[in-house]
Amino acid sequence: MRSDSSNEYVVGLTADGADATGATMFGDIGLHRLEEAGISWVLLPDIPGHGPADPAALAGVDAVISFGHIPFDAELVRAAPRLRHVARFGAGYDGIDPVALAREGVVLTNTPAAVRKPLALSGLTLLLACAHRLIANHRVTVGGRWASERGAHRGIGVDGRTVGILGFGSVGSELAQMLAPLGVTVIANTRSGRSARAAELGIEVVDRHTLAARSDFVVVAAALTPENRGMLDEAFFAAMKPSAYFINIARGGLVNQPALAAALDAGVIAGAALDVYEPEPPAPDDPLFAMDNVICTPHALCWTADFTRDVSASVIDAVITVSRNQIPATALGREALDESTWRGAGGPGGD
Structure with missing residues (x-):
């Protein structure tokens, strides 16, 4: 009007x-x-x-x-x-x-309260898609490779796994509560090194290197600040398990994206699922788009x-x-x- x-x-x-x-x-x-x-x-x-x-x-x-x-x-x-x-x-x-x-x-x-649950659910969706290798199995089915590859892409599941949540504000804590019934251990990293909410939920707060080293799934839910731009770099990915997955639902600027692409290409980590990028929109020829071990969504999964x-x-x-x-x-x-x-x-x- x-x-x-x-x-x-x-x-x-x-x-x-x-x-x-x-x-x-x-x-x-x-x-x-x-x-x-x-x-x-x-x-x-x-x-x-x-x-x-x-x-x-x-x-x-x-x-x-x-x-x-x-x-x-x-x-x-x-x-x-x-x-x-x-x-x-x-x-x-x-x-x-x-x-x-x-x-x-x-x-x-x-609107933090309105975003909290949909964004946490986005993180859970991507985590489960990685854990069950959803995209690889989809490609087998629609690509006519049922007979030859039906069991070739077994997931790692979540029971007994460790999920590291980087950034434990409202979204991170909501995700932790969603994960609680799934038999996982949740650890967290915060800017201050402590979190009253994590203490309430009985979740251990660790430094960033420890979170990388212990986690089977790293989920990024941190706010982007000038101080933490690009903090998830080559050293962070090198500290992760070769079997681990990296999931970002926060901001692409937190990640050194070329370092992530290199880690995925070299098998330093098993895979990634990304809803955010730097820049946005990413270039059509971004190397991440050509990788079979990466799930990409257009910064809209929680919509x-x-x-x-x-x-x-x-x-x-x-x-x-x-x-x-x-x-x-x-x-x-x-x-x-x-x-x-x-x-x-x-x-x-x-x-």
């Missing part, structure tokens, strides 16, 4: 996930709820590459629903004084510093009907809340928001 009224609250949809009709790559996200709340929406101009938005495009909007990973920094929002809210459709906020935005009076929200339902509800709730000059529970960096800088007319928590 569009409106030219400067008095109306207007939300901009990023063109990397929506079109002029309000249709999105996730399906119906409930824009009618905005309209029912008296909030207009517009489609923002397309942004080439992975660059920041044009401040001029933000001049007429109070909030942005960002479907991809468009960067927002203090300089950008300073040049768009009407903007008060950036709402990420998902949990990640790569390229956005929530504290920097908060200091400029702009709220950043995301299920319940994902769309729950993330949409969380995003729209946040937009409506901020439009009413209130700070939603999903706000990031809220400790840096100050009544003197908050762009909401009523101040933080105002009416």
